[in-house]
Amino acid sequence: MENKRNAFTLQKKVMSGVYFHIPFCKQLCHYCAFHKSISLHAKNDMLECFKKELELKKNYLSEDHLSSIYFGGGTPSVYQPDKIQELINEVQKYWKIDSNAEITLEANPDDLSVKYLKQLSETSVNRLSVGIQSFHDEDLILMNRRHTGKQAYEAIKRAQYYGFDNISVDQIYGVPGLTMKKWKENLNLVYKLNIQHISSYHLMYDPNTVFAKKLEKGQLTEMDEEESYEQYKYLVDSARKNGFKHYEISNFCKENYISRHNSSYWQQKEYLGIGPSAHSYNFKEREWNIAHNHKYMKAIKEGKSFSEKEELNIYDRFNDLILTSLRTYWGLNLTSVKEQFGEKLYLHCLSKAEKYIQSNHIRKENSSLILSDKGVFVSNDIMSDFFYVEDE
Ligand SMILES: C[S@@+](CC[C@H](N)C(=O)[O-])C[C@H]1O[C@@H](n2cnc3c(N)ncnc32)[C@H](O)[C@@H]1O
Ligand code: SF4
Known part of the structure; x- marks a missing residue:
């Protein structure tokens, strides 16, 4: 275990x-608050803007x-494969792409025709992330999915037939009407597919979604916490039994199939985000593009980018580390907290950790703090407790 951690540290x-x-979708799913438009007419224009933004930001990384x-x-997958390859070729103008680079395309099942x-399969894309959500049609109808x-199921089988051997699927649990029996059936079908990666999210009622509105009006009832926990527990236990490593709150992979990008x-x-609403990070600052297709394109065409920037002070960087590291099975390394942030924040971590270690929400392994299964389920509360607020 420790050797693997070191190998990862080197990587x-x-x-x-x-x-x-x-930022396009053919239909809006009722739970989803990601930035998108269902008007596809700007698709080609947008592609040109992506290319231009790449050039504008070629020195960012x-x-x-x-x-x-x-x-x-x-x-x-609203773009045809040749357009995706065009973008990859454009990236290649400014950076060398490692020979073993992970190139992922998120795809909706209904787009994955023969x-x-x-x-x-003739492009450089070597990883697919497919939004399944549920295999039960009544759930898919409730979510307003197009498939x-x-x-x-057949889309995944087809992708495997065409040579894709690094496939991830997205699933959602905690959905009203998703009984334990149905959830087990969903997971068992996923295991049967013999894929390499699973992203499994608890349903979130994001503001401004149809689900949030329905909840407010009493047309949907939130699953109670005990039932959600039971679904989460089944997910974690069954994924382990089926050879998946639980390496991040919502992510599970077969050996050597960690999502490198995520x-x-x-x-x-560091990463560079291209397109409306995309975020970028380069150690010194965080930057995010405007979540508005038209304003984004107008700015890019004028040779500017429409983004907001935030310079990060030591506490921002520390809180970022909490938010990102406690999500993973590598956990929060206290030695690097001391090295990067000094004694004060190191002691802050130790004092915050104490009660969670006692209650078995966190375990200390060598010099790392790692959330237990019980801790992962309430990870948001634990992470906010660890955040350092400057005038504390
Ligand atoms: C941004 S979507 C893109 C995937 C692709 N468009 C699709 O729908 O197949 C990525 C994933 O986030 C998850 N997701 C989006 N909104 C969510 C929510 N409110 N609660 C839980 N999961 C959500 C879904 O599982 C979805 O597949
Ligand atoms: S889940 Fe995927 S297809 Fe559905 S609205 Fe969100 S991004 Fe679009």
Whole structure:
């Protein structure tokens, strides 16, 4: 275990990634608050803006090579594979892409036709992240998804047939009407698919979503905490039994299939985000583009970028470290807290940890604090407690 951690630490030093936010969807899912538009007419214009933004930000990263590219959204699979490859080629103008770089495309099952997958298999994309959410049609209807459970299952099988051997699926639990029986069926089907990675999220009622409005009006009832916990527990236990490592709150992988791109967020590596609402981080500052397609494109066409920046002081960087490291199975390394942030914040961590170690929410392993399964379920509360507020 410790050796693997060290191997990862070494790998950490050379990771930089580029993220594209593709801000289009063909239909709006009722739970989703990610930035997107269902009007696709600006699709081609947007592609040109991505290219221009890459050029504008070519000096943002300190590394001249990339270990990952991630097309997220929205729905990146609204673009045909040749357009995705065009963007990868454009990235290549400014950075060397490592020969073993992870290049992920988020895709909706209904886009993964034979033709699409065949063409995609001829591009540099080597990892797929497919939004399944549930295999039960009544859940998919409630969520306003565009596909059935059967279509989703078949899309994964098809992707495997066309050579994709690094596939992740997204699933949501804690959804009203998702009984334990249905949740177990969902997970068992995922295990049967023999895929490499699972992202499993507890439903969040994000403001301004149809689900949040329905909840407010009493048209939806939130799952009670005990039932949610039971679903989460089943997820964690069954994933382990099926050979998945639980390496981040919502993420599980087979050996050697950690999502390298997402790990760079959790391990505080630098990344450049392209597209409306995309975030960037380069150790010194965080930057985020405006979450508005038209304003984003107008600014880029004028040779500017429409983003906000925040310079990070020591406490911001410390709180970022809490937020990212406590999410993972590597945990918060106290030695690096001392080295990077000094004695005061090191002691702050020790004093905050005490009660959680006693209550078995956190365990101390060598010099790291790691959330237990029980701790992961209430991780937001624990992380906010660890944050350092300057005038504390
Ligand atoms: C930004 S979406 C992109 C994926 C792709 N467009 C799709 O729907 O298949 C990434 C994932 O976030 C998850 N997600 C989005 N909103 C959520 C919410 N409110 N609660 C829980 N999970 C959510 C879904 O599992 C979704 O597949
Ligand atoms: S879950 Fe995916 S397809 Fe649905 S609205 Fe969000 S980004 Fe679009």
